[in-house]
Amino acid sequence: MSRPEVVAFDVNETLLDLAPVGAALVEHGQPATLLPTVFARTLHTGTAATVAGVWLPFRAAFDSALAQLTDLSDGDRAQVADAFLELSPHPDVEPALRRLHDAGVRVVTLSHGSPGVAEAGLERGGITPLVERTLTSESVRAWKPSREAYLWAAGACGVAPGRMALVAAHGWDVLGAERAGLTGAWFPRSERVYPPGLPAPAVVAPDLAGAVDALLAR
Missing domain, CATH: 3.40.50.1000 (HAD superfamily/HAD-like)
Incomplete structure (x- = not known):
């Protein structure tokens, strides 16, 4: 060693x-408890794409997870994703x-x-x-x-x-x-x-x- x-x-x-991302979800009418599920779905989507030979950036995978798990509009999903910079x-x-x-x-x-x-x-x-x-x-x-x-x-x-x-x-x-x-x-x-x-x-x-x-x- x-x-x-x-x-x-x-x-x-x-x-x-990741608390600011959870807060952004709440601001857009989603429960704070949704964050772990969204984050896990993001990781699943991105790693599955890599295994399958498809490239998907993190932000696209996160947006995909939000689209699957919420009814947020494109603009609202973008605002939640922007919270990663906070x-x-x-x-x-x-x-x-x-x-x-x-x-x-x-x-x-x-x-x-x-x-x-x-x-x-x-x-x-x-x-x-x-x-x-x-x-x-x-x-x-x-x-x-x-x-x-x-x-x-x-x-x-x-x-x-x-x-x-x-x-x-x-x-x-x-x-x-x-x-x-x-x-x-x-x-x-x-x-x-x-x-x-x-x-x-x-x-x-x-x-x-x-x-x-x-x-x-x-």
């Missing part, structure tokens, strides 16, 4: 709180990223979200200086957890996959990273436990700080 040279973080839910980091994000930065570990983000979302959220949280670069797999037109997305990210950072880790609050994302040769680190947010039945990743931690501590201790 060795400490990773680069640690990549998933963005939506892992780093950034996301802010969870309170535990700044200290976790700072700990890595101060330890000399390179920090990047890796999302399949729309370009600009991660940048806006990091800027709003005042943590842009802690992040070397923001990456979106839209650049290679492949949603995570496809192997291509993680290998592209490692190449973009100039490191071998084995020298890179991915931290995410989504088990499927951590699984994809590990299958591509990265070190995976999972902690809970919306998921209570790492998905039973999947091979356990290198790190399963009780929180984001614990995930970072475990990676630094390798």
Whole structure:
């Protein structure tokens, strides 16, 4: 075991709180409880399209999920999608990223979200200086957890996959990273436990700080 040279973080839910998107749904007459279903349908649509060999950007997949689950007009759906540019980091994000930065570990983000979302959220949280670069797999037109997305990210950072880790609050994302040769680190947010039945990743931690501590201790 060795400490990773680069640690990549998933963005939506892992780093950034989706509460503004939930609030936008409420403003347009939808229940706040609909957000997890819409987000899950978005991920399902995008990853299914990738597996089938069809390219679909994140915003298009999100719009598709809203169209399937609500009767919102085109304009209202666009306004809800715009709320992704209003996301802010969870309170535990700044200290976790700072700990890595101060330890000399390179920090990047890796999302399949729309370009600009991660940048806006990091800027709003005042943590842009802690992040070397923001990456979106839209650049290679492949949603995570496809192997291509993680290998592209490692190449973009100039490191071998084995020298890179991915931290995410989504088990499927951590699984994809590990299958591509990265070190995976999972902690809970919306998921209570790492998905039973999947091979356990290198790190399963009780929180984001614990995930970072475990990676630094390798």
